[in-house]
Amino acid sequence: MTARVLVVDDEPDVLLATRLLLQNAGYSVLEATSGEEALGMMEKTELDAVFLDLRMPDMDGLAVLEELGARGHLEHVPVIVLSAHGSPERVERSVELGAKAYVRKPFRKEDLTRALDSVLA
Amino acid sequence: VTTRPLETDWGGGQAPHLLAAIVQSAPDAMVIVRSDGRIALVNRQTENLFGYAGSDLLGQSVEILVPERFRARHRQHRDGFFVDPEVRPMDVGLELYGLRKDGTEFPVEISLSPLETKAGVLVSAAIRDVTERKEAEATVRLSEERLRLVLETVQEAFVAIDADGLITDWNPEAEATFGWSHDEALGGPLSEMIIPPEYRDAHKRGLRRFLTTGEGPVLGKQLELEAIHRDGRRLPVELTISPVRVGDTHFFHAFLRDVTERKRMEAELQNALGMERQATERLRELDRLKDEFLATVSHELRTPLTAITAFAELLGAGEPESDLKAELVEGISRNASDMNGMIEQLLDYSRLEAGKVALEPGPLSLRNEAQHCVEMLQDVIGNRRAAVDVPASVEVHADEQGFERILVNLLTNAAKYSPDETSILIGARVERDHVLVSVRDEGIGIPPEEHERIFERFYQSAMASGKRGSGVGLSIVRRYVELQGGRIWVESELGRGSTFFFTLPVPPRASESSG
Numbered sequence: 001m002t003a004r005v006l007v008v009d010d011e012p013d014v015l016l017a018t019r020l021l022l023q024n025a026g027y028s029v030l031e032a033t034s035g036e037e038a039l040g041m042m043e044k045t046e047l048d049a050v051f052l053d054l055r056m057p058d059m060d061g062l063a064v065l066e067e068l069g070a071r072g073h074l075e076h077v078p079v080i081v082l083s084a085h086g087s088p089e090r091v092e093r094s095v096e097l098g099a100k101a102y103v104r105k106p107f108r109k110e111d112l113t114r115a116l117d118s119v120l121a
Numbered sequence: 122v123t124t125r126p127l128e129t130d131w132g133g134g135q136a137p138h139l140l141a142a143i144v145q146s147a148p149d150a151m152v153i154v155r156s157d158g159r160i161a162l163v164n165r166q167t168e169n170l171f172g173y174a175g176s177d178l179l180g181q182s183v184e185i186l187v188p189e190r191f192r193a194r195h196r197q198h199r200d201g202f203f204v205d206p207e208v209r210p211m212d213v214g215l216e217l218y219g220l221r222k223d224g225t226e227f228p229v230e231i232s233l234s235p236l237e238t239k240a241g242v243l244v245s246a247a248i249r250d251v252t253e254r255k256e257a258e259a260t261v262r263l264s265e266e267r268l269r270l271v272l273e274t275v276q277e278a279f280v281a282i283d284a285d286g287l288i289t290d291w292n293p294e295a296e297a298t299f300g301w302s303h304d305e306a307l308g309g310p311l312s313e314m315i316i317p318p319e320y321r322d323a324h325k326r327g328l329r330r331f332l333t334t335g336e337g338p339v340l341g342k343q344l345e346l347e348a349i350h351r352d353g354r355r356l357p358v359e360l361t362i363s364p365v366r367v368g369d370t371h372f373f374h375a376f377l378r379d380v381t382e383r384k385r386m387e388a389e390l391q392n393a394l395g396m397e398r399q400a401t402e403r404l405r406e407l408d409r410l411k412d413e414f415l416a417t418v419s420h421e422l423r424t425p426l427t428a429i430t431a432f433a434e435l436l437g438a439g440e441p442e443s444d445l446k447a448e449l450v451e452g453i454s455r456n457a458s459d460m461n462g463m464i465e466q467l468l469d470y471s472r473l474e475a476g477k478v479a480l481e482p483g484p485l486s487l488r489n490e491a492q493h494c495v496e497m498l499q500d501v502i503g504n505r506r507a508a509v510d511v512p513a514s515v516e517v518h519a520d521e522q523g524f525e526r527i528l529v530n531l532l533t534n535a536a537k538y539s540p541d542e543t544s545i546l547i548g549a550r551v552e553r554d555h556v557l558v559s560v561r562d563e564g565i566g567i568p569p570e571e572h573e574r575i576f577e578r579f580y581q582s583a584m585a586s587g588k589r590g591s592g593v594g595l596s597i598v599r600r601y602v603e604l605q606g607g608r609i610w611v612e613s614e615l616g617r618g619s620t621f622f623f624t625l626p627v628p629p630r631a632s633e634s635s636g
Contacts, residue, residue, distance in 0.1 A: 011424050011428075013424075013425070013427075013428035013452055013455075013456055014424060014427050014428055014431075016428070016452070017427060017428045017430075017431030017432060017435075017452075018431070020431065020435050020445075021431055021434065021435065024435065024438065024439070055420055084419050084420040084423035084424060084427075087412075087416040105423045105424065105426070105427040106423060106426045106427040106429070106430040106431070107427065107430070107431070108430065108431075108434055109431075109434060109438070
């Protein structure tokens with residue numbers, strides 16, 4: 001059965017690139033362009049993993065992680081954070097908040113699938 | 122107690138017994154003198170006081186008991202007294218001395234009274250040794266003198282008032298502090314001399330309250346109040362007031378110190394501390410902004426790079442449909458252009474920081490340059506209505522590149538922070554030796570507290586959340602404006618839009634520029 005993955009990023013081109021790479025690798029992909037939208041989708045949809053951009057306006061990746069933790073979702077759905085690596089401390093903080101893996105931007109298809117394999121194993 | 126017979130030289134006949142008994146029992150030394158100045162009778166106290174046996178003295182001139190240097194004058198006074206005898210103290214205000222047999226002197230007080238007898242007028246002198254009193258007086262005088270010296274030399278103003286609030290003491294430092302001389306101050310009402318008008322009632326109430334109830338909450342405590350100098354100047358003083366009671370009379374003593382200088386130093390110190398704190402805060406903030414800047418730059422460069430890398434991989438990996446293929450190629454181009462713009466801005470910034478920007482100002486047609494910039498930015502401006510409302514004749518004295526960097530940045534911002542379908546207007550007005558250029562948008566606006574800060578490097582407005590940008594754009598703009606002799610500022614209303622104004626000089630007159 002195809003694993004279903006949610007990608008959360010506010011940059012349309014990055015969202016498109018991530019979706020295409022994951023689809024190319026055989027995953028079923030859902031998209032969200034903000035933290036709020038992602039939280040809404042996770043309430044309604046059964047997911048196998050989430051790719052979450054850290055730097056987003058309004059509700060950023062860390063705030064999404066906190067909220068997911070509070071709602072108890074992190075135990076069921078692994079979150080992989082996407083980071084341009086501008087601020088290492090934000091990546092560290094995301095791991096503290098319960099992210100299972102992180103992928104640096106820019107990334108190749110292989111980076112995404114390897115991270116997915118590690119959290120889905 | 123046995124009484125021995127009195128030694129007398131009555132000059133004929135016996136002294137009356139009663140008189141002798143009275144003389145003998147008097148507490149003071151008593152000497153009875155005849156009109157010829159000879160001693161007729163002395164009592165035991167006289168013997169003790171002067172160290173003579175009575176018999177040594179009888180018949181002697183009374184001057185034997187007076188120090189040599191006073192004898193001549195004494196004789197005159199004595200003769201005078203017999204002419205007009207009455208009861209009186211001798212020589213009020215004069216220092217009188219007795220001479221003992223052993224030659225030593227001692228201060229005395231003498232009361233004289235005439236004595237009518239059958240043998241003629243006698244004078245009775247009651248002599249009291251006042252050595253101890255004189256010593257005590259000298260001690261008091263000394264201590265008063267010392268107190269006076271202390272008050273005159275102390276570095277604090279000393280002011281005393283009586284129960285009516287009238288000044289009874291005013292030392293030299295008080296003269297210096299408040300400008301009133303000792304003579305002017307004495308007897309004057311304290312409240313009108315050094316107390317500012319608004320505190321006078323309180324002062325009088327406090328005085329009355331203490332006199333009626335004995336309560337004085339401010340007494341004995343160090344106070345800091347405002348006083349007034351003779352010339353009307355206000356000065357902060359530190360003082361302590363002590364109530365003093367002499368018999369039934371109340372006085373209030375106060376030591377006061379003008380603390381103007383101390384206050385000034387304190388204020389200066391506070392000021393310096395505040396400035397240092399601000400500078401430190403500023404540096405910390407700059408440091409934070411720089412970190413944020415690096416994170417921003419990293420993000421702003423890696424975001425388009427992520428799209429480019431992924432699109433290239435997808436293009437190389439398989440055979441995408443032609444629609445998607447075109448989208449990917451277009452996406453690579455667009456993101457590469459974004460990156461290029463970003464890199465250009467960063468280079469611009471670092472060149473400006475390093476002072477490596479060489480500007481070659483010359484006359485520029487403002488309208489042509491503005492229209493050129495608007496055309497370059499068609500993609501960014503999108504469907505917003507950009508208009509250039511500048512008369513063809515307006516020229517500025519500026520470097521073409523430098524001018525372009527200013528206007529491109531301002532127009533990019535205007536578009537970035539404005540909704541679709543709104544207007545962006547470039548205007549200009551010649552004002553004496555410079556041109557005032559404005560770029561007006563109908564965007565989200567900038568809160569007043571950010572109007573200055575947005576021109577600082579690395580500063581990103583709270584309004585910029587979610588927008589791409591390095592945070593150095595407006596600092597670059599300001600640098601270019603200032604390098605070309607202009608100023609820049611913004612006027613804005615939240616939700617209504619912003620207008621950026623900058624000035625540039627007009628070209629020098631033809632005769633000067635050709636010369």
